[in-house]
Amino acid sequence: MSRVTLVAVSLALGRTQDVTDALARAARARDGGADLVEWRLDAIADEPGGTEAALRLCRESPLPCIVTVRSHDEGGLYEGDEAQRLALLDAVGRGDHPPAYIDFEFASMRASANRRLKLMLAVDHPGPIRTGEPRLILSSHDFATRPPNLLQTIVAMWADEACTVAKIAWRGRSLRDNLEVFDILADRLKPTIALCMGEFGLPSRVLAGKFGGFLTFARGDDEPGTAPGQPGLAELLQHYRFRSITECTSVYGVVGWPLGHSHSPRLHNAAFESSGHDGVYLPLPIPPEWEHFKATVGSFIAQRRLNFRGASVTAPHKEHLARFVSEHGGTLDEMTTICGAANTLVVEESGALRAHNTDAPAVLDCLAPMLGRTSDDLRGVRALVLGAGGAGRSAAAALAQAGAAVCIANRTRSRAEAVAAALNGRPGTHGEMRVSAVEWTNAANCACFQGIVNCTVLGMAGGPAPDESPLEDDAPLDGVVVLDSVYAPRLTPLVKQSLLRGAKVVEGLAMFAAQAERQFALWTGQAPPRGQFAEQLAGLCR
Ligand code: NAP
Numbered sequence: 001m002s003r004v005t006l007v008a009v010s011l012a013l014g015r016t017q018d019v020t021d022a023l024a025r026a027a028r029a030r031d032g033g034a035d036l037v038e039w040r041l042d043a044i045a046d047e048p049g050g051t052e053a054a055l056r057l058c059r060e061s062p063l064p065c066i067v068t069v070r071s072h073d074e075g076g077l078y079e080g081d082e083a084q085r086l087a088l089l090d091a092v093g094r095g096d097h098p099p100a101y102i103d104f105e106f107a108s109m110r111a112s113a114n115r116r117l118k119l120m121l122a123v124d125h126p127g128p129i130r131t132g133e134p135r136l137i138l139s140s141h142d143f144a145t146r147p148p149n150l151l152q153t154i155v156a157m158w159a160d161e162a163c164t165v166a167k168i169a170w171r172g173r174s175l176r177d178n179l180e181v182f183d184i185l186a187d188r189l190k191p192t193i194a195l196c197m198g199e200f201g202l203p204s205r206v207l208a209g210k211f212g213g214f215l216t217f218a219r220g221d222d223e224p225g226t227a228p229g230q231p232g233l234a235e236l237l238q239h240y241r242f243r244s245i246t247e248c249t250s251v252y253g254v255v256g257w258p259l260g261h262s263h264s265p266r267l268h269n270a271a272f273e274s275s276g277h278d279g280v281y282l283p284l285p286i287p288p289e290w291e292h293f294k295a296t297v298g299s300f301i302a303q304r305r306l307n308f309r310g311a312s313v314t315a316p317h318k319e320h321l322a323r324f325v326s327e328h329g330g331t332l333d334e335m336t337t338i339c340g341a342a343n344t345l346v347v348e349e350s351g352a353l354r355a356h357n358t359d360a361p362a363v364l365d366c367l368a369p370m371l372g373r374t375s376d377d378l379r380g381v382r383a384l385v386l387g388a389g390g391a392g393r394s395a396a397a398a399l400a401q402a403g404a405a406v407c408i409a410n411r412t413r414s415r416a417e418a419v420a421a422a423l424n425g426r427p428g429t430h431g432e433m434r435v436s437a438v439e440w441t442n443a444a445n446c447a448c449f450q451g452i453v454n455c456t457v458l459g460m461a462g463g464p465a466p467d468e469s470p471l472e473d474d475a476p477l478d479g480v481v482v483l484d485s486v487y488a489p490r491l492t493p494l495v496k497q498s499l500l501r502g503a504k505v506v507e508g509l510a511m512f513a514a515q516a517e518r519q520f521a522l523w524t525g526q527a528p529p530r531g532q533f534a535e536q537l538a539g540l541c542r
Contacts, residue, residue, distance in 0.1 A: 005209035007033065007242065008066060009233055010217050010226040012040035012077075016049040019056050025220050027062045032221065032233045036100065038066040040226050041088070045069040046080030051091050059097040066137065067092050068103040075143040075227070082108075086118045093122030093134050101165065103137040106157050120162055135164035142170040143197065143228075146177055151184075158189040165191045165214050169227070172196030175284055175296050178203040179303050185211035186305060201229040203251075203282055206240045210247055211305075239269055245280055250307045252523060253284035255297070255321075255345075256314035260462070263540050264312050267516055267533050274532060277524045284311065293320040298328075301347055310523045311345040312516070318343055318390045325355035335360040338397045338426065341390045344519045356522055359391060360398035362514035363483065366506045367451050368402075370481040379403035379430050382448055384438075386470045387455030388415035391485050395453045397423055400433035404451070407436055409443035411456070416440075447476040452503075454484045459492035469493040478502035487512050490541050509537045 009029035013022050026037040039057050044050045058065060069085050070076020078085060089102050102123050109116050123136045138157045140147070147153065147170055157166035166188075172178065177196045181204040184194040191214040196204045208216035218233040219225030236242045254264040268281035286296050300308040313321040318341035322332060325345065330353030336342040342355035364375035371381060381404040385396045388410035400406045400423055410416035416437040423435040444452055457463040458470045463486075471477075471494060482498040487508030498505045517528035 005213050005242075006035040006215035007233070007236065008036035008038050008215050008217050009034040009220050010038040010040055010230065011220060011223070012042065012226050013044050013053070013057075016044045016047050016053040019053045022057065023060050023062065025223070026065075029220055029233060030062045033237045034063060034218065034233055036066060036215065037061060037063045038068055038103070038217070038226075039099075040076075041067065041069045042077035045078055045088050046084045051088050054088055054092050055095050055097075058092050058095060058099050061097075061099075064100040066101040066103055067099040067134075070103075070141075071105060071108055074105050074107070074139075074141040082115065086115060086122070090118060090122040098134045100134060101137045102134045103139050103167070106138045106140045106153065106160070109138070109162075116162070124162070136162050137165045137167050137193070138163040139167035139169070139193075141168075144171055146170050146173060146180075150180070154184055154192070154194070155189075158192075163190060165193060167193035169193075169195050169197055171198045171228070172200035172204070174292070175200050175203065175286065176299050177201070178207075179299055179306070182207070182211045182303065182306060185213045188212070196229070198228045199285060202231065203284075205229065205231055206236065206242065206280065206282060207245065207251065207306075209242060209245045210249055210251075212247075216242070239266065240280055240282075241269065241273060244278075246278075247305070248278060248307070250277075250279040250309040250523075251282065251300075252279055252308075252310045252312075253282040254312040254314060255284045255286050255293070255317055257285055257288050257316060259283050259285050259314075262314075263512075263537060264516065266540060267513075267536055268312075268520065270536060271520050271529055271532055272524075274529045275520075275524065275526055277526070279309070279523070286317065288316045290320050290323070293317050294324060297321075297324060297345070301351065301353070304351075309347050309349075310519075312519055313343050313345060315390065321345055321355050325353045328353050330354055333357060335394065335397060335401075338401070338423070339390075339393045341393065343515065344522055346522050354522075356518075357394055358515040358518035358522070359511075360394040361518060362511045363395045363398045363453060363485075364402055365514040366510045367399075367453070367481060367483055370504050370506055371450055376402055376429060381405070381450050383407070383451040383453065384409065384444055384449045385453050385455060386410070386443065387457075388412070388419045389455065392416075392455035393419050393422075395455050395485070396420075396435055397433075399451070399453075400424075400426075400435045401428040403428060403430035405434045407438045407443070407449070409438050409440045411440050413437065413440060442472055442475075444471050444475040444477075449480060451481045451483070452477075454482070454486065454494050457486070459484065459494050460486045461488045467493060469497050471497060473497070475501070479504070481506065483511065484508050485511055487537075488541060490538075509541060510534060513537050 219230040335357035344356040346354040420437040483506040513533035
């Protein structure tokens with residue numbers, strides 16, 4: 001049952017007067033690459049002139065169309081008379097320009113034999129077969145949760161002789177619901193649309209083609225869409241390269257909570273495209289608790305036909321990743337072992353797991369050249385790390401391993417002391433690592449550091465103190481290399497202060513690009529496209 005998965009743009013009409021505008025929206029969707037348009041007529045079906053509007057939409061539609069009047073019971077806006085809904089569908093079905101498909105809810109059809117008959121007359125004309133006759137998408141929706149009778153419903157829809165295409169959609173409760181969508185599609189008995197709605201459902205929409213789904217829905221660009229979680233058309237086709245996804249495509253993603261508007265999908269998808277790597281990279285929101293992380297990542301890896309081959313892992317899951325890979329008999333790179341935290345998961349073709357920490361070497365990639373040194377030899381350098389969270393620990397470990405003498409300062413001093421205690425005296429590349437905790441207040445005022453790395457959230461847009469720098473106004477910075485790991489905004493208070501006070505500044509974007517490049521190389525075995533990550537990030541964070 002292999003076929004190309006279609007892209008349908010769903011367009012709702014608010015008033016019968018909006019037909020001309022709706023046709024223009026559909027023409028834009030056609031020009032943007034859509035295959036079908038779904039006319040959502042919930043709001044106009046029982047308005048005066050509703051049927052005429054529907055007939056005109058079908059007649060002048062720039063794309064083959066689906067006509068849907070979604071009932072309120074299944075998340076639509078239609079609360080009118082059922083006979084009127086059927087009359088409209090009957091009229092478009094029997095019209096001179098019938099739609100390619102009529103969508104009707106399975107539950108509504110089952111509720112009445114009379115309704116069934118009427119609908120069948122609309123979608124299946126008696127008499128000689130005419131080209132362009134509408135066929136029935138039999139659908140079932142749950143906007144609240146996964147329906148308890150999900151599998152019985154889909155099997156019953158497949159078994160119904162009236163059903164040309166079965167559609168089942170529910171609000172995903174977690175990423176794991178996508179895996180059930182993939183199973184339904186892969187095991188389908190008839191052409192099937194299966195998807196999860198809401199913030200967890202994007203994989204089901206983007207990967208519909210990988211599992212042979214009949215179609216996926218997109219919203220018109222700059223339109224609100226007709227169901228939660230629909231990607232924009234351009235996002236689906238250009239950013240996620242929907243048309244190039246096949247059953248062989250490898251799947252990657254960024255795991256975190258919350259993910260907000262992570263730049264990682266844009267960067268990695270573009271890099272996969274320019275390097276010819278057959279992969280797609282998705283946002284993968286997983287709630288903060290270890291149990292969620294373990295269950296979700298475990299089930300993604302276990303579903304072998306998904307080809308889940310890796311992830312970028314961000315707060316609050318970096319320690320969870322190190323634990324997960326360790327508990328599953330995988331390998332941890334040296335920085336992950338030292339820091340107890342990783343930001344990169346690699347899933348080998350054999351299923352073997354690896355955890356890497358690319359934050360740590362990224363600090364060296366950025367700092368060493370500015371210090372006139374190589375990443376593996378920072379002997380004689382004195383460095384100050386501000387912050388003792390995941391990034392601070394990675395920065396301190398990387399710098400100390402390369403031979404720098406590291407001081408670490410943190411608002412909560414005990415955390416800095418714990419990092420120092422864990423690292424100081426461990427074997428590094430050039431002898432024992434040297435890491436000591438210092439006071440947070442005036443940490444940089446001794447004027448003895450050649451390098452300062454901010455690994456706190458101070459200055460971060462949307463963080464607790466976006467207007468604050470971690471350094472005192474009068475901190476001596478002349479000639480010092482300052483790396484601010486915060487990358488949104490680009491011009492953080494610390495970056496501005498450092499520029500004004502004569503420091504050599506490395507923006508957080510450079511570190512972000514460096515750690516992402518290393519992830520790309522780990523997943524693909526290829527050198528990252530030269531300069532592409534940094535260039536793209538600069539464009540995104542202008
Ligand atoms: P984290 O583990 O949550 O650590 C947060 C750090 O910020 C802690 O040291 C914390 O100190 C400190 N902090 C929070 N609020 C503060 C305040 N009001 N005043 C002073 N210090 C405060 O986070 P993380 O993963 O290490 O990330 C830290 C920063 O690094 C973030 O801005 C992140 O975006 C950035 N980062 C950038 C990259 C990159 O590639 N550019 C990579 C990784 C991380 P306490 O211990 O006292 O709470």
